[in-house]
Amino acid sequence: MSNDRHRGYRGRALEVLKSFGVGVWGVAKVHTARGTFEGLILPRSETFDDLHIVLKLDSGYNIGVAVDTITNMTESGIRKADYRIPEKEVPRNEELPDVKLFGTGGTIASRLDYRTGAVIPSFSPGELNGAVPELASICNLDTEKLFGVFSENMAKDQYIGTAIAIGKAIEDGYKGIVIGHGTDTMHHTASILSFMVQGSPIPIVMVGSQRSSDRPSSDAALNLIHAMRTAGHGDIAEVLVCMFGPTSDEYGLLHRGTRVRKMHSSYRSTFRTIGDIPVAMVNRDDVIPLRDDYLRRRDDRKVTIDAVYDERVTLLWFYPGMNPDIMKACVDMGYRGIIIGGTGLGHVNRPMYEAMDYAQKKGVHVFMTVQTLWGYVQMYVYETGRELMELNVVPTANMMPEVAFMKLGWVLGHTDDRDKVRDMMLTPIAHEITEREPHDGYLIYQGGIPEVEEFVAHSLK
């Protein structure tokens, strides 16, 4: 066996590979105490530990298998693969719009990481152009890495940093902005940017991918193409999430930053507009609006960057039998704002009233949302709702719990005055509260609009 067959492995891991006669690029079946895994043995960086073997599963995921749990391994063949993405620089085309692509981390800009055997956040402009040559025919791409974090680690500093970077890019004259972002909390970031960046003259398009670009089923390239099309050529100057459409891999959907949520842990069609229809559909060539109430691209509009955020906010998801102790502890620990994800029309159990009262007496701002996700808080219907409102628990119409949470952090960055906080929370800025939810905005978006049907038919040709 050549050294190449154990590339990167050492110590215990190398011993185990050798003992079973299995090596790098081997199509292997690995029996462990936790079950049997089948896949391709990947090489590892030598700087990593010697306790895991990296296996690329048929699903495309890479897992690290602890060698001490391995009871047996067999190899049925060898299938060498090259996951490296070639770098490619492209000259500027004067006829195409300049688009700024910000990287924050996440799968969209990831590649195989031999060090950990998993996907890590990374970002290389040349790689992007190399991997997705179509991008060069859509726009001139300038890339800038803002952060390199898993999206679950995005927080105050990153939100403020992104908003300021957006302001700078607009000032620099870019015709559109694309933000590569991990999908886990893309909707949280989209909603906070909808509040921090108001009246943008150009589209601000968040994009990610559910499957890393080395996987055959990856949505990375298509989502990027759609996002670049939207940012460079679209007319919708709002904060948008651009991801895979629900029924076809031929189009993407553009969701409003305040009305979108991740609804599936692994599907590519995971992002859904909640309580409304999406703003637009997009394919390689066109952005087709599905509504006309959006902010138009206008070069002379001056953007407002209002990048403040107070982290002393929490989201409590109500459950039956809930005890007031947790909410009271939040008040005692200094939280200034609390979003409740209530049941039904915005309800909590009677024992929680004591905590609501405690919160209001300490000047903590409490707002009610519904954990059904779809539909409105309606606290006038039942006497219990009216009692809660007397305790200064404020209903937030159809603002989604996660959006209300992000907005409250932003509002408390401005003021701690009860009336002002309430006013700001209840005054819609970016469609986070809407007057009505259309029937075809419930659950999956199913079309029914002639333009959509046409668009789908056209895309499938």
Add this chain to the structure above:
Amino acid sequence: MSNDRHRGYRGRALEVLKSFGVGVWGVAKVHTARGTFEGLILPRSETFDDLHIVLKLDSGYNIGVAVDTITNMTESGIRKADYRIPEKEVPRNEELPDVKLFGTGGTIASRLDYRTGAVIPSFSPGELNGAVPELASICNLDTEKLFGVFSENMAKDQYIGTAIAIGKAIEDGYKGIVIGHGTDTMHHTASILSFMVQGSPIPIVMVGSQRSSDRPSSDAALNLIHAMRTAGHGDIAEVLVCMFGPTSDEYGLLHRGTRVRKMHSSYRSTFRTIGDIPVAMVNRDDVIPLRDDYLRRRDDRKVTIDAVYDERVTLLWFYPGMNPDIMKACVDMGYRGIIIGGTGLGHVNRPMYEAMDYAQKKGVHVFMTVQTLWGYVQMYVYETGRELMELNVVPTANMMPEVAFMKLGWVLGHTDDRDKVRDMMLTPIAHEITEREPHDGYLIYQGGIPEVEEFVAHSLK
């Protein structure tokens, strides 16, 4: 003006009604500091306060309007209505199955409450037969009021009481059980009953209504008819939720107790099977299974009632920027089990790791679910997930957060041993964990199964 025109009103409320020349059963427009409301002025009980006027909105909802906020009222006509439901006793029909109907409170068994101007939990067997005469042709109905609570107040005592009552009804020889329940937390109760009541010989059908039975658009009668059909004649001996179907008011859907969730705050088609297709469809005449993996009705099977519950469990819904202080406070306050609603495939931010470690050191049981609701926790994919597992954070496959929360309370009623708790949590009892989620189980259930199409076509005839 006769006294009847101010029935129940006194003090300030009476003064205001008189000053604007408006009375009970008046079709009124009420201008207030909070906006203008249109509807029917309802009578009030004299035992209630004198600070509110009760208005029945055109939507069917009743609201209490604080008289001191009223700036003007006008009346355009009078429309007296009678919301009393006639009582009707029905003789037992030897040819029909005996079904036990338990009441717990909630809209299904509610009527207009003149005392509060809102819907309160109440229950009268005679009223049900009077209101829904079809019930008498489906089964012999015995009713028993277990509790009279808003469903958000259901908790340990009610869960145990309901499970024991179910055991007793099975012992008494009933052919089916229907449980009337408020819709807010019906899915929580359905899941805990799925664990507390195992191997039932007969169907256990939970039912509610999104609109009270005095409203023209009420789903109360149809849902009750469907539930009675399912309990008395259906073959599915599981804990089911029976509610309005998604696209037609001609059929209902039967959802598994552990795979169902309330997804809209006000729609009648609010209950959805998550991550799977429903168990069956039901109309007035038939129960049509959509799958064959259900437990069959079998008179000789002995039910197991395992009614234990430990309330020292909480559900923490992760959000970006989450600080470990809340989770650590939960550990310090004596919580024994924590369900995390994580983002993506089951992630939290890095600062939370400290709280996870703190919890494991104190012997607190921590389980990971996904707040996307659809899809599986997959903590092997990213290094961060593997690190969390090393902190004894246990992934729960595709168990929904609310279901995992209810199950952990039940499991901790049995044992506090780490391995046993983990084993019980990960061993499916009632399909709370499934091997795969079918593609047509994502978001709305859209059919595609020939039997379903036939059934719908048949129902619409």
